[in-house]
Amino acid sequence: MQRLGAQARHRHLSLRAPCVATLLCLIAAQVVAATAGAFSITDDTGQPVALTRPAARIVALAPGATALLFAAGAGDRIVATIEYADEPDAARRLPRIGDVQAIDLERLVALRPDVVVVTEGITSPLVIERVRGLHLSVYATRYSRLDDIAPSVARLGRLADTADVAEAAAARLAGTLAALRRQYAGRGPLEVLYQVWNRPIYSIGGPHIVTDALATCGAHNAFADQRVAAPALGIEAVIARNPDVIVVSAPRAVASAWVEEWRKFPRLAATANDRLYVFDDPRLDRMGPAAIEATANLCRILDAAR
Numbered sequence: 001m002q003r004l005g006a007q008a009r010h011r012h013l014s015l016r017a018p019c020v021a022t023l024l025c026l027i028a029a030q031v032v033a034a035t036a037g038a039f040s041i042t043d044d045t046g047q048p049v050a051l052t053r054p055a056a057r058i059v060a061l062a063p064g065a066t067a068l069l070f071a072a073g074a075g076d077r078i079v080a081t082i083e084y085a086d087e088p089d090a091a092r093r094l095p096r097i098g099d100v101q102a103i104d105l106e107r108l109v110a111l112r113p114d115v116v117v118v119t120e121g122i123t124s125p126l127v128i129e130r131v132r133g134l135h136l137s138v139y140a141t142r143y144s145r146l147d148d149i150a151p152s153v154a155r156l157g158r159l160a161d162t163a164d165v166a167e168a169a170a171a172r173l174a175g176t177l178a179a180l181r182r183q184y185a186g187r188g189p190l191e192v193l194y195q196v197w198n199r200p201i202y203s204i205g206g207p208h209i210v211t212d213a214l215a216t217c218g219a220h221n222a223f224a225d226q227r228v229a230a231p232a233l234g235i236e237a238v239i240a241r242n243p244d245v246i247v248v249s250a251p252r253a254v255a256s257a258w259v260e261e262w263r264k265f266p267r268l269a270a271t272a273n274d275r276l277y278v279f280d281d282p283r284l285d286r287m288g289p290a291a292i293e294a295t296a297n298l299c300r301i302l303d304a305a306r
Contacts, residue, residue, distance in 0.1 A: 041159050044142040044152050045120060051137055054161035055114040061127060062100060062119035065141050066091050067288025068149070069117065071173075072156040073165025079111050087288050103127055105134065115139050115159065121207075121229060122287070145212040149289055150174040169289070177292050180216060184299050187218030188306055193243040193270070194221060196250070196285070198258045201233040209287055210249075217299035219245070239268065245277065245305045246270040247298070252280045275305045 039051045059080045060066040066085035069078055075090055083099040086092050097104045097111075101124045108116070108131070116131050120142040132138055139159060141152050150170040157166020192214055196202050204210045205226030214221050222243040223231055246262055248255040255278040262271050270276055279301060284294035 041139075041155070043139045044148070044155065045140045047140065049115065049137055049139045049159070051114055053114070055139075055159050057112060057114045058117055058160065059097070059108060059111055059113040059115075060085065060117045061098075061103065061131075062117075062122045062141070063087065064122065064287035064291075065117045065119045066094070067286070067290065068141060068153055069156055069160070071166070071169045071289040072153045072160060073162035073169070074156060074160035077160050077162075079113060080107070084286070087283065087286065087290055098127075100124055101127065103130075105130060108136070109134060117141065117156075117159075119287070143287060144207050144209055146177055146209065146216060146292060146295060147174075147212075149287075149291065150177070153289060173289055173292060177216075180292065180296055180299065184216060184218045184303075187303075190219040190245050190302060190305060191222045191241065191243045192219045192302070193223070193238060193241070193246045195246060195248045195258065196230065198261070201235070201238065202230050203233055205229055205231045209291060210284060213284060213291070213295040213298055214302075216295055217302045219302050235265075239265065242269050244269050244273070245275040245302065247277050247279050247301065249279045249285065252278055255280060273305075277301050277305070 039053050041049050043049055056077055057079050058069060058074065058077045060069055060078055061082055063082070063085040066078065066081045067087040069075060070088050070091060078094055080095045080097045081091065082103065083096055085094065097107045100122055113136060115137045117139045118128050118131070118141070120140050128138060143149055143152055150173040153173065154166050154170040157163040194204050194210055194214065196204060203223045204221065205228045206221070206224040207227065208229045211221040211224050222241045223233070248258045250258065259276045259278060262268065262276050265271050279298060281294040281297050283290040284298065
């Protein structure tokens, strides 16, 4: 599971010896010594980001952030990204310097980025701390609702001086989402377990964008009261909530095997009514602008359960 399984990998480059870290800091300080705040913008978290000019060299440390930059017309300004950043297709050709849990700090400094774009809740806090420690400018994207995507694209356009493209893209995204909400307004409610891993079972909690996607489809996340993005669940908790529908989000072959395991619990409403569905569109979990299209696919699956 790339969303959780990557957490144990590639940690060595984030935990360098102090002497190496000091050298990197000195080099990075030289790179940004001229920064005097001549150009300033506020990121998605409300924090000001001071640059000497609009960003011409960007490193994106989250798949969704990479996709958002492309949507904002700033794809040609990205000089590196990380693993799993494959939206749109052009992103696949970008150099990789790590993943959401750890990056190659030496390569990052050598790229001389004007700004490093991260995603709150996706990019490792340790990675963000290390990047800030190198005196590099950090711009954070943040979204827990689908409505946050369009404004994020517009802000990135201002960051990269591509506002005309970004604002047009933001307007299209907002319009598509509004139409989707209208289409599924008034649908009969469904309690949904959205499963993202097995043994232990991982679902999604209230802060995750999938909770909003389910609401857009006229459904309710059975574990929306969990205040973490990906709560671990025991089978007893699932039985107690007795969801109407179980949606398994994983590559199809894997998800199909997990679906079969739910058939061992025939008293569950979802199992008894054969409302066990595979959802293999990773764009929703990666939280780029294509999450809105992925939500439309999720809505079509849930409509089959009504």
